[in-house]
Amino acid sequence: MNNKLISLGVIAMVFGIISCGQSTGRQTTANHQTKPDLTTPVFDADSAYHYIDTQVAFGPRVPNTPEHLACAEYLAEKLEQFGAEVIVQQGEVRAFDNTILNIRNIIGQFQPEKNDRILLFAHWDTRPFADHDPDPALRNKPILGANDGASGVGVLLEIARHLKENPTHPGIDIIFFDAEDYGIPDHIQVAYKPDTWCLGSQFWGRNPHRKNYYARFGILLDMVGAKGAQFYREQYSMQFAPRLVDHIWNTAARLGFSAWFNFGTGGMITDDHVYVYKHLRIPSVNIIQYEPASHTSFGHYWHTHQDTMDNIDRNTLKAVGQTVMEVIYTEK
Ligand code: AHN
Numbered sequence: 001m002n003n004k005l006i007s008l009g010v011i012a013m014v015f016g017i018i019s020c021g022q023s024t025g026r027q028t029t030a031n032h033q034t035k036p037d038l039t040t041p042v043f044d045a046d047s048a049y050h051y052i053d054t055q056v057a058f059g060p061r062v063p064n065t066p067e068h069l070a071c072a073e074y075l076a077e078k079l080e081q082f083g084a085e086v087i088v089q090q091g092e093v094r095a096f097d098n099t100i101l102n103i104r105n106i107i108g109q110f111q112p113e114k115n116d117r118i119l120l121f122a123h124w125d126t127r128p129f130a131d132h133d134p135d136p137a138l139r140n141k142p143i144l145g146a147n148d149g150a151s152g153v154g155v156l157l158e159i160a161r162h163l164k165e166n167p168t169h170p171g172i173d174i175i176f177f178d179a180e181d182y183g184i185p186d187h188i189q190v191a192y193k194p195d196t197w198c199l200g201s202q203f204w205g206r207n208p209h210r211k212n213y214y215a216r217f218g219i220l221l222d223m224v225g226a227k228g229a230q231f232y233r234e235q236y237s238m239q240f241a242p243r244l245v246d247h248i249w250n251t252a253a254r255l256g257f258s259a260w261f262n263f264g265t266g267g268m269i270t271d272d273h274v275y276v277y278k279h280l281r282i283p284s285v286n287i288i289q290y291e292p293a294s295h296t297s298f299g300h301y302w303h304t305h306q307d308t309m310d311n312i313d314r315n316t317l318k319a320v321g322q323t324v325m326e327v328i329y330t331e332k
């Protein structure tokens with residue numbers, strides 16, 4: 001190698017080092033230019049309340065009933081109206097009592113062309129019995145599930161309403177899972193069977209709506225509308241996604257919602273997030289009302305006929321909805 005080539009090589013190396021150093025700096029700037037900070041839209045709790053009320057007005061939404069079908073149509077229609085590409089996944093699953101349930105998981109995909117995604121989910125079915133009702137005569141009647149079912153869906157519909165005009169950086173999927181609440185009733189004296197719950201998310205976990213589906217993370221909303229609700233850090237969520245749990249709880253605190261988001265340790269709750277993590281390894285967090293002092297661990301109305309609109313409080317909906325919106329709009 002002659003001198004000229006050597007010096008060219010040295011120059012190239014030096015330039016390489018300089019431009020490497022610069023390109024890191026430039027990339028950061030470029031990232032900022034292509035992905036500026038988004039302003040989080042305002043979550044309208046009245047609107048969420050209305051979506052809950054509309055679901056409850058169908059009556060109990062128990063699989064294999066006409067009310068269930070009618071509500072499924074309403075939910076798919078709303079997601080479509082809000083600009084999602086909708087898939088209604090139909091399936092048959094076997095309940096604890098061997099009933100075959102015709103289920104529908106309702107999936108709304110926002111910006112479906114993006115590979116980088118966030119998954120938000122809630123269950124939309126309601127419990128076919130009221131095994132915790134104080135009146136034994138009413139225990140075999142299906143519940144209205146204003147909080148247990150409709151609240152999570154109502155909050156997610158209100159978030160969905162913003163996604164067309166105000167797209168987030170990652171794509172968003174909203175899934176309303178069916179047959180979460182068909183789990184074996186408490187008065188049947190057999191060993192507790194966790195897999196009798198969450199039949200819709202188990203079905204989806206085995207048959208995802210897209211091949212190789214993945215999301216950065218998932219957030220489950222379950223019983224997010226009751227007055228005075230407290231959301232503790234649920235223990236499976238802490239195992240699956242500890243940093244996301246802290247990020248959500250810190251975001252709530254920053255927005256002034258510490259009265260609802262309690263940093264204490266909650267229960268270990270078999271819920272749809274367990275199956276989303278088990279089957280697809282998507283780190284998922286459950287925001288769920290928890291009452292350590294109550295004998296069920298949940299609200300007094302839980303799996304009773306008191307789970308009506310009377311329990312639903314717009315302030316709780318706002319705390320959860322605005323927090324989740326802040327989390328998804330600040331993702332780069
Ligand atoms: C169990 O009690 C096993 N899981 C609570 C999940 C649930 C039921 N969420 C609403 N209803």
Ligand code: ZN
Pocket residue numbers: 127148181303
């Ligand atoms: Zn339930």
